[in-house]
Amino acid sequence: MVLKRAVLALAIVAAMATASHAVQPDEIMSDAVKEARARDLSRELRCMVCQNQSIDDSEAPLARDLRLLVRERIAAGDSDGQVIDFLVARYGEFVLLKPRLNSHTWLLWFLTPLALGAGGIALWTQGRRRARSGGEQDEALLNLTPEEEARVNQLIAAERTAEK
Amino acid sequence: MIAESGHYALVLAFGLALIQSTVPILGARWRDFSLMNVARSTAVAQLIFVAASFAALIALHVSSDFSVINVVENSHSMKPLIYKITGVWGNHEGSMLLWVSILALFGGLVAIFGNNLPISLRAHALAVQAWIASAFYLFILMTSNPFLRIANPPIEGQDLNPVLQDIGLAVHPPMLYLGYVGFSISFSFAIAALLEGRIDAAWARWVRPWTLVAWIFLTLGIAMGSYWAYYELGWGGWWFWDPVENASLMPWLAGTALLHSLVVMEKRNALKVWTILLSILAFSLSLLGTFLVRSGVLTSVHAFANDPRRGVFILLILCVFIGGSLSLYILRASSLKQGGLFAPISREGALVLNNLLLTTACATVFVGTLYPLALEVMTGEKISVGAPFFNLTFGPLFVPLLVAVPFGPLLAWKRGDLLGAAQRLIAAGIAALFVMAVVWAWTRGGSTFAPIAIGLALFVIVGAVIDIAERIGLFRLPAGLALRRARGLPRSAWGTMFAHAGVGIALIGIVCETSWNSENIRTMRPGDVTNIAGYGLKLENLTPHQGSNYREMAANFSVLVDGRVIATMSPSKRNFTTRSGASTTEAALLSRGASQLYISLGDIAADGSIAVRIYHKPLVLLIWLGPVFMAFGGILSLSDRRLRVGAPKPAKSMRGLQAAE
Numbered sequence: 017m018v019l020k021r022a023v024l025a026l027a028i029v030a031a032m033a034t035a036s037h038a039v040q041p042d043e044i045m046s047d048a049v050k051e052a053r054a055r056d057l058s059r060e061l062r063c064m065v066c067q068n069q070s071i072d073d074s075e076a077p078l079a080r081d082l083r084l085l086v087r088e089r090i091a092a093g094d095s096d097g098q099v100i101d102f103l104v105a106r107y108g109e110f111v112l113l114k115p116r117l118n119s120h121t122w123l124l125w126f127l128t129p130l131a132l133g134a135g136g137i138a139l140w141t142q143g144r145r146r147a148r149s150g151g152e153q154d155e156a157l158l159n160l161t162p163e164e165e166a167r168v169n170q171l172i173a174a175e176r177t178a179e180k
Numbered sequence: 181m182i183a184e185s186g187h188y189a190l191v192l193a194f195g196l197a198l199i200q201s202t203v204p205i206l207g208a209r210w211r212d213f214s215l216m217n218v219a220r221s222t223a224v225a226q227l228i229f230v231a232a233s234f235a236a237l238i239a240l241h242v243s244s245d246f247s248v249i250n251v252v253e254n255s256h257s258m259k260p261l262i263y264k265i266t267g268v269w270g271n272h273e274g275s276m277l278l279w280v281s282i283l284a285l286f287g288g289l290v291a292i293f294g295n296n297l298p299i300s301l302r303a304h305a306l307a308v309q310a311w312i313a314s315a316f317y318l319f320i321l322m323t324s325n326p327f328l329r330i331a332n333p334p335i336e337g338q339d340l341n342p343v344l345q346d347i348g349l350a351v352h353p354p355m356l357y358l359g360y361v362g363f364s365i366s367f368s369f370a371i372a373a374l375l376e377g378r379i380d381a382a383w384a385r386w387v388r389p390w391t392l393v394a395w396i397f398l399t400l401g402i403a404m405g406s407y408w409a410y411y412e413l414g415w416g417g418w419w420f421w422d423p424v425e426n427a428s429l430m431p432w433l434a435g436t437a438l439l440h441s442l443v444v445m446e447k448r449n450a451l452k453v454w455t456i457l458l459s460i461l462a463f464s465l466s467l468l469g470t471f472l473v474r475s476g477v478l479t480s481v482h483a484f485a486n487d488p489r490r491g492v493f494i495l496l497i498l499c500v501f502i503g504g505s506l507s508l509y510i511l512r513a514s515s516l517k518q519g520g521l522f523a524p525i526s527r528e529g530a531l532v533l534n535n536l537l538l539t540t541a542c543a544t545v546f547v548g549t550l551y552p553l554a555l556e557v558m559t560g561e562k563i564s565v566g567a568p569f570f571n572l573t574f575g576p577l578f579v580p581l582l583v584a585v586p587f588g589p590l591l592a593w594k595r596g597d598l599l600g601a602a603q604r605l606i607a608a609g610i611a612a613l614f615v616m617a618v619v620w621a622w623t624r625g626g627s628t629f630a631p632i633a634i635g636l637a638l639f640v641i642v643g644a645v646i647d648i649a650e651r652i653g654l655f656r657l658p659a660g661l662a663l664r665r666a667r668g669l670p671r672s673a674w675g676t677m678f679a680h681a682g683v684g685i686a687l688i689g690i691v692c693e694t695s696w697n698s699e700n701i702r703t704m705r706p707g708d709v710t711n712i713a714g715y716g717l718k719l720e721n722l723t724p725h726q727g728s729n730y731r732e733m734a735a736n737f738s739v740l741v742d743g744r745v746i747a748t749m750s751p752s753k754r755n756f757t758t759r760s761g762a763s764t765t766e767a768a769l770l771s772r773g774a775s776q777l778y779i780s781l782g783d784i785a786a787d788g789s790i791a792v793r794i795y796h797k798p799l800v801l802l803i804w805l806g807p808v809f810m811a812f813g814g815i816l817s818l819s820d821r822r823l824r825v826g827a828p829k830p831a832k833s834m835r836g837l838q839a840a841e
Contacts, residue, residue: 113566128544
């Protein structure tokens with residue numbers, strides 16, 4: 017449903033009649049390496065007045081201010097980490113599109129491996145239990161019953177005649 | 181008069197739904213066939229009345245009846261006819277009416293084509309369908325009535341949001357809803373099976389075609405929405421990990437898992453309990469999506485708290501249906517007998533792995549979407565979860581999944597031969613490694629991720645083809661015989677090939693677009709030439725146009741290759757006269773093979789220069805071609821004789837087919 021997002025994007029555009037575009041030509045740094053760093057950082061930072069847009073994508077004036085701020089810090093010689101720290105100190109964790117791992121976000125980060133691990137273990141123990149409870153029975157079930165055998169032979173025979 | 185009739189038809193549909201939710205259940209209890217059959221007639225009648233109600237709303241919009249609030253707020257007499265119609269579901273009330281219309285459509289289809297279903301299963305399933313319908317009719321009638329009149333009708337309407345005045349709105353929401361709501365059928369069948377305490381392989385065969393239909397529409401709906409965002413929002417992104425998108429991705433992931441587990445259940449009578457759970461989950465996630473989108477909770481938790489009427493109502497529906505169905509599941513699931521044993525290395529085993537990875541992926545999207553909301557409600561702390569998070573957590577799950585995809589169809593049921601499958605996939609492996617090496621050498625110094633991902637995608641595609649080649653004995657048998665075998669192969673086998681290859685195709689598009697996208701952002705004046713990826717772009721001039729309800733400024737570019745003009749592109753900026761100040765950026769796209777040039781405009785400066793963003797997106801169209809392949813595979817699979825046997829068909833042809841079984 018892009019619908020809602022489109023509506024919101026529009027609301028922002030409508031609110032600011034002279035909406036500027038994401039990454040304006042005048043923002044671009046002359047040093048290509050630094051500009052690339054700025055772009056990469058911009059993709060990880062949220063435009064706080066938009067819905068789930070990075071400042072790299074957003075057309076809002078605030079995003080432009082943040083983009084300029086990022087470039088300012090980079091020009092001043094900050095490392096990527098320092099730029100991020102600076103922005104978090106100013107605007108809070110909300111500005112990060114990739115939350116940092118802490119006591120409040122560990123569940124967010126570890127749910128995927130936990131779910132995968134738990135699912136894997138559940139399947140494994142189920143397989144083990146089944147193998148222990150009826151290994152021989154399983155063998156019998158894995159092999160074909162006489163009826164199934166007969167049906168298979170019948171199908172193979174039918175296939176052969178069809179191909180002739 | 182039309183508004184009142186539409187409203188009344190909706191009330192009648194609600195009444196019919198109430199009858200449909202109770203009488204058939206009582207009929208099943210008392211073993212009374214005529215009472216059970218009430219479900220059929222009410223489902224069909226419900227469809228007729230909802231359709232009438234929906235038609236009434238369309239008529240109001242088309243005739244620009246500004247005495248109805250919904251029309252005033254979303255239409256304009258100057259709006260082109262197509263957008264007058266699509267505008268019906270371009271707003272909250274109308275889209276909810278579309279939602280129930282599609283729900284009634286599916287209910288009606290089950291009633292009309294469900295001749296081959298056991299009568300009590302059909303009665304139960306249609307009753308459950310009516311529970312859902314009743315809840316949503318009540319929601320519409322109490323909180324979102326699209327037929328409300330206004331005391332002092334204005335002369336003119338406020339027009340539809342300009343971003344939505346696009347052909348995308350005509351196709352995307354209906355497709356998506358057909359997918360979302362389609363999963364209600366497997367949900368209703370699952371609940372019916374739990375109520376009856378009986379479930380077998382035949383159940384899977386009845387449910388599979390419906391699930392497949394829903395899945396096909398959801399796949400196309402999501403792809404369509406993605407392409408719409410790509411060209412309409414003007415910055416060339418095609419997936420934003422936006423909560424609203426995630427809301428549609430979650431049911432898709434669960435639905436894809438469900439399709440695969442239904443195969444196991446149908447063929448081997450195994451994984452019954454799990455399949456039931458997935459059926460419940462797929463629709464629950466659709467409901468969750470509806471809640472997220474329709475309640476306003478995403479915009480802000482506070483906006484939700486300020487006007488909670490609609491949100492709380494849907495939340496209540498959500499809790500009753502999800503809570504109720506899961507409780508029923510816990511109570512009754514243990515009574516369902518497990519059947520069909522299999523070794524870990526087998527077709528079943530591969531499908532279980534598929535399910536594990538897809539549901540984990542679904543859980544990842546779930547937690548990423550809802551965690552910020554939950555954290556804010558519980559601690560007041562605000563965090564953002566965006567694309568970088570999902571790329572890190574969701575992405576890696578697809579690596580083992582894609583490696584496993586080609587193995588699945590090559591393994592035998594019950595107990596497979598992994599080594600044998602691997603041997604048959606050697607060609608795919610070699611092709612993948614070769615391409616990996618070529619791409620790596622070609623883009624030396626670039627990302628290491630891209631060549632690996634391209635190799636993986638190729639492995640999936642070639643692997644899918646090898647499965648078919650093996651089955652028909654291509655190169656092994658004489659060509660004529662292989663061809664005859666190919667024709668005799670079940671259509672679902674071809675479906676598998678196309679769907680799996682589609683995944684690989686989409687992956688190639690995704691990797692190429694994200695890794696080798698070039699962009700050129702600059703200001704240009706008429707006469708300026710700039711270059712991107714071997715193309716020259718000359719800005720010829722700026723021309724104003726007058727549309728029916730907007731004014732636009734178009735920038736006309738000539739596209740040059742080796743100094744020769746091969747095409748023109750005219751991106752524009754539109755100002756909507758009917759909505760003060762509203763403007764949209766209309767990007768211009770030029771396809772060259774599967775790659776695209778993309779131009780969108782920024783502001784025009786006082787000195788007449790204009791800011792432009794030009795992209796070259798290599799093989800970007802494959803991103804959407806992949807889902808088209810997947811959906812095509814789904815359609816092939818749907819046309820398989822085996823499913824037609826179990827699928828809805830008029831009684832006459834049914835008998836003939838059953839005899840053949």
